[in-house]
Amino acid sequence: MKRIFSVLLVMFSLCMTAMVWSQDRFAEIGTRAYQTREHLLIKPQPPDLPDINLPAIHNSEAVFQPVFPISTGEELEEERKKLRRHYELFLRDLAPEMPLFRERTCLTGFNWRVETEADVKNFAGTLAGEGDWEEVSVPHYGPPLGRAVTYYYRTFEVHRLPAEEELLYLCFRGVDYKSTVFVNATCLGFHEGFFAPFEFEISKIVHPGENTLLIKVENDYSTTGSEDDRGNKINGDKIYGATGPGYDEPELGWHHCPPAMGIYQECYLEARSDVHIHDIFVRSLPEQSQAEIWVEVNCLKPYPELVSLMLDIYGQNFQDTALREFRYIPATVYVPGVGDLAKPQDWEQRKLPFEYGVNFVKIPVTLKDFRWWEPDHPWLYQVQIRLYNRDGQLKDTRKQQFGMRSFTMDTVHIPRGNMYMNGKMIRLRGANTMGHLQQSVMRGDEDQLIDDILLAKLCNMNFLRFTQRPVQKEIYEMCDKLGMLNQTDLPLFGSVRRNQFAEAVKQAEEMERLIRSHPSAVMVTYINERFPNAEGKPHRSLAAASEYYRLFCALDQAVLLSNPDRVIKAGDGDYDPPSPGLPDNHCYNLWYNGHGLGVGEFYKGYWQPVKPDWNYGCGEFGTEGLDPLNVMTRYYPDAWLPVDEKDRYNWDPSRISMAQSRRFHYLWYNTPGSIDEWIRTSQDYQAWATKFTTETFRRDPGMVSFAIHLFIDAWPGGWMKSIMDVDRQPKKAYFAYRNALEPLMVSLRSDRRSFYGGEETAVEIWIANDRNDVEKDCRLHYQLEREGKIVFAQSVPARIPVNSSRFQGFIRYTFPEETRRIGYVIRAAILDAQGESVHQNTLDLEVFPEKQDPGCSVFVCGVGGGAAERLVEQAGLQTAPSAKQAHVLLVDAYSRYTENSRQIDRMVREGKVLLFLELPAGDYEIGPTNVRVRKTEMGDYYFVSPETGHRLVEAYKPYDFRFWHNSSRDCITPLLSHTFTAPDWEPVLSSGSSNWVSDEGATMAVAEKAYGDGVIRICEVLLPDHIATNPVAYDFLMKLLEK
Template sequence: MHQEWSLRGVWQCLPDKENILENGIENKIVYAPEIHPWKEIVVPSHWQKAGFEQHQGAMWYRRTFLAPNKQENLGYHLHFGGVDYFSEVWLNGMYLGAHEGDFDPFAFSVTGFLRFGKENELIVKVVSAIDKKPERKEIAKGGLYHWDCLPVRQEGLSDCPEVPSAASAHYPNPLLNPGGIWQDVTLVAKPVVHIERLRITPHLRDEYTKANIYVDIEVRNETGEEQDIELRVKIAPHNFPKEGREDIAQVSATFLRPGSLNHTTRLTIQNPALWWSWDLGHPHLYTATVEVKMDGTIIDSSSEVFGIREITRDEKWQFRLNGERIFIKGNNYLSDQFLSLMTASQYEQDIQMMLDAYMNMTRLFAHAEKPEFYRLCDEKGIMIFQDLPFQWGYRSDGEFITRAADVARRYVEMLYNHPSVVLWCCHSESRLHDYNKLDNVLMETVKSIDVTRPIHKNSVLIDRGELPAFFATWEEFAKYVPNHLSVNWVGWYWGKITDAEFYNPMFITEYGTQSLPDEESLKKFIVEEKLWPLDMEAWRMRGFQNNIYTKMMGEYPTTLGELVERTQEYQVQFYKEHTEALRRKKYNNVNGIMQFHFVNTWPAIDWAIVDYYRRPKKAYYAVVHAFAPLQLSFAGHVERLENALRITMEAWVVNDYRRELEGHEISYRLLASDGTVIEERAVLAPLITPDSSRCFDQAVLDLPLTEEVYRIEGDLRDKEGNIIARNTKILFPRINEAEVETAAHVNAGL
């Protein structure tokens, strides 16, 4: 019913760095474009990946195309899948309108402006410039523009991730702002009465045995006259067999005045097949199809895939999916700074690596991915912690806040039907000047659209190194932070890896350390003469935090291979110690952990556990082991007494499965540094309850004052004697809690 003509291919373009080619009513670039020296560019693409790598500012695009012959009862629309960032459009010299935002599709009605059966000229102006005040930004692009995992300029950092002052050289100042027509452009012919949008809201009732499905239908009438229509809504299984289920359908008659009509219908499904994350069940999906009839003839139809599920989050960040509590094991993800480069197959690769690492949630860091990513998460059963595109500081005036609210509204509407999206986070690492102004408006905007998902105001509130106003003393803040801090950089920006046992946060949105990619990957983006001996300026331009490295790992080794090994092993140790410690506290205040971050978004040296070329680092496999659904885990420490060493050991089992396990046994041993077995223990685990974390054995040994380096190793065996889990643990000296360095000690705000 819809006909499409793609306009992708070779266009013409003209860089306009200073944004001066447009000149009011004498806009020659539109009305006399042939006088300009146009160049070729491929659409869709970001211009930096299409031959204009260094360009920032305005870029003009031009394309001529042959329009089809006009057909009766059809309206013609120019559709843009995505333009980054500000855009204005002219067709045959007529101004169609403007759009802000890099993430969402938009369209213009062009029936009155097309030259049917003839050549037409399309001109698009795109503006994507470097923001002059990164702490008071004027564009809502979030992590795709301003993030310390992107190309930034900053000097060495002393303690904290950044100093929030645009005047400070320590602050990450963006070096690159992607720009261009990065998604398809199409000419679309639609019936003059057609469906504009479907919004589907499932509501579960009666202990999940019944679901009301509310289908909001926006219908557009371009005939200029009132029309009587019939709407038929049908719901059918999408990715599972019907198994005797009948399609649910409803027909309603209504009328359309000229313009748009919003019509809501309600259908009820008995015993619905629910959408689950992969670790709880099958991600059942349905298809809702809406047909528009006039005079008994179907004139238009539209379909949306959706899932039926209920997601809740309480004040302690305990998530429940369809009433089942779930411990979150996830990551932070941004696939590529230039999303035009991503393909469905690349998304499939990334998502499969997440599944292989037992992750049930991904946080899309202050941006939206391509539609293919959301479709795959819907189908694979991965939950999405969805940030809005706001990262760090923004202009705090009414004009920008009004624009930001419009961006937030379109953002939520675009992703509303995806069951995988389970939470909205309005702002990432908000600044104080935004917290009670911009963030309040974003929060209320999202609430007005979506009442079905939890909404979080911001991931972290960073202050200027001063005590946040809602704490009376730094001591009070220091007590609060270990329990509630939502970023856990213990062992990187503050503290030590061995402090892991002292942290008991409700939910961690970020934790990790930097490490180098392997030598093969490094050689792809750092030239040999700067790679080794290490050229600090070149390395820092790729994100390397040299001062944090020396603070945590000491002097540099003599070879590049040793440096790669050292940083990757440090990252492995970090994820092992922190992840296992936090999982032992499962539901004991800790309800979720999101490693930071999953994959490099450009060829860089940063916190990713998979490099830009999709080569897993050692830490990826450490996370795989630490996130395993059944884990044997050890805790303990060494304490020096007056005449002895006191060794404390604990053996734990963490079970994420929804089934109990019977007849298991833990065998573990304490070893000295030379491998000598000091103590062997075996303990029964007769019943491992579902979705649990439990200590099955504790032991305290007093040993002579000989050495202080000990480790534990052990196995978990099933009732047939098969090893189903194994692990090791280095025992560190006991730490005095009063000496543990927290975020408060380095003045990192919450």
């Protein structure tokens, strides 16, 4: 074992140095548990907090007024206009115009069809354009899904053949997925992959006049698998994650997961010189005040050609000439081989003639007093290159924007994984994107593209994850101009087909070549949510960790050969850790219940297992929030909407294709009673969960990168975890995320939220600072408010960390006795030296009257140490010496009931209360009825609903039975692990029986049945360990003991 472990570590080190699906599918992923190599991992622990007790004596000078951040779409629109005006400066192109030596003709109109039997039998007819076609315009994207073939056909005119030393190219910016291209019935070639540009030289194939063009486009099922039209899950060879631009069809296309197909980027003809610039990459080296300009030149002359390059570098969005008419003549020195014979050309310096094909040169230039590219000030340069032949004739020109910046990850010093932008530490705070930016490009809507990126910046994000796919170059260019960092993912998901190993490496190089020139592109990943053992198909895909380490090493080499400075995070959401680089786990524990780690552990400061001595990231987290009503009524199909006014109160989200809210709401909130309530309640919960999760991340100094899932919905009802809808209306979660991402923020934390009079609270106050500077003389103010009136206020110097989080101390306060339930608020603020509020936060608490004695005696019919015995001890219940002398019979072992059922049933009929506690799954005969108990299917729940109308719970608030504190574990723990059904029983607390694919409706968590003069009750709510520190739990127990 030690030897295997050593080999794995060596491979790990090598890799480091080398540096149609439904949403039900994602729910199922979100509840898996993997424990394959956890012995290589450690579980990050909560910090040991120093015993700092902040003063809790009233200081009138410390009182401050609440400042409320923006919370409406109208306010956000005003902020967007201001930010747009600010960034207009960086959108300019002030560089001199370049002469153009290329002539481009865009090809937009095509005839299209799905392959027919005639195409297979008479392909010559297809090449000639015979048969029925549908007219479409490029960009064009959509079905069919799965294994399918479509054809795009058109004619184009060539008015003159290419002149001497001139070529004609047919260019594609992106075709999904496999393309075979024919011009005049001649096959030009083949390309696989949906995101990379490719081209063919066609000078000798075209002729004057009309020419024909046919593109055969092939689709396949993805490597992760997708469903056919019969519902069968089929795996294919398509390298595709689970996101695309989507298409305008509500059942599937709006959800932009199905792997559709088409020519979804530009297609054009371009005339060029036979010696031309193929690509430019500017490798910025700002710490050396240098840049290294990589130029690729295509030479299609039959014999070598001497060329020279003239370089100019200008400020693109500011006035500057950094380099002027720098002539570069490719040359080298012939270096003799070690041990070789002496040759006349040894150490001879010579000019480099460019030979047939691609030629590569690297040109170092010095840039003194340059402007840094930074997110807040994205100053851009533009290199302009002119290509001359041996006779000094100008043959081609090309330009490329670039920024002088560095981005690195420290993989040496502990904790490893800190990231640095221009030598300064940076934490990535952002969002996943799935389709909305791509759709803006496809529709030619540059203004929307700009605004979408600005809306991210207004939300205090500093990076976007281009989730599971590279995107169009226009998006990267705009991110450069607006200072929005981004992470690009190679579109691998789950596992990798063995036969696609080499194709994955090829596409990794294509990905890096697509993004490497962009200063905004700071990191790449290779695979999303990698699973152990190829998800049970090791005969189809790579399965062992050692195989993936080989893949990662190969991918690293492909990427780093194209860009030696690329920061690489091998996996995003790793279900088979460890992987090379920064550990990353996804965490949907407030939606896919039980995913990642428990809510209470998470809130307390634990994290999922990671490699020792490493920081970590969370690439995805989020919850659903339904679209607002105006979006629903404007876009949704009639079948998704209420039929009439009465139906508004029968409506639920199960009518929306792929929506999860109906099935999952049982875990988190009460069942709403109308479409309006569904929208409001779901958005309220989404906002609460967003604040809860984000602030927990901000308090954790090891969490160096996280991204909410999802930012803007590309389509109506497309992916309702988005925090902004398709019309760019912010949901409540947008503002919750914005507030929690304030660079300098105060956060309040308490595992308990409810107390009795006389109890002491110990609320933690934290300050999180994502900046590398500390504003001087800031003070931390805090005040306790009782029903809006200040109990005390205080302030202390704010101990602000540098790019980290820091515990400030405990607010300890003993609550006075109350005669009724009272709401308290702890409000905290960071005030600057001028007394202006920088950030504020609140925490709601409640104080209850003292406990009431039950006034009854109980008799335990259970096992030693069981739920009943523990409950009696923790609640201080009076026990009777016999069942006859007790008012209540507590049963936690069904066998004890069956042994004495006749006597027990008789005592109940005569007026006693029979209370069953925590019955395990099974079928039971209790009293005169049958009861079926089932295990909750989506983990143990943190919520049950009191909205049953039962007299025992009519006085409770809607969310009194949610996120209870566990006194034995000192954190939040689940309160329900089983539900039950029983005919003619009256529900007291309800839940639901649902899973990732079905919803059987409401079930009971607590219910009762009158039996003679007594009553039988079943309580599946986990009361032990919850009654001591949750006044509602104790009060509810007392009610259960009443007759």
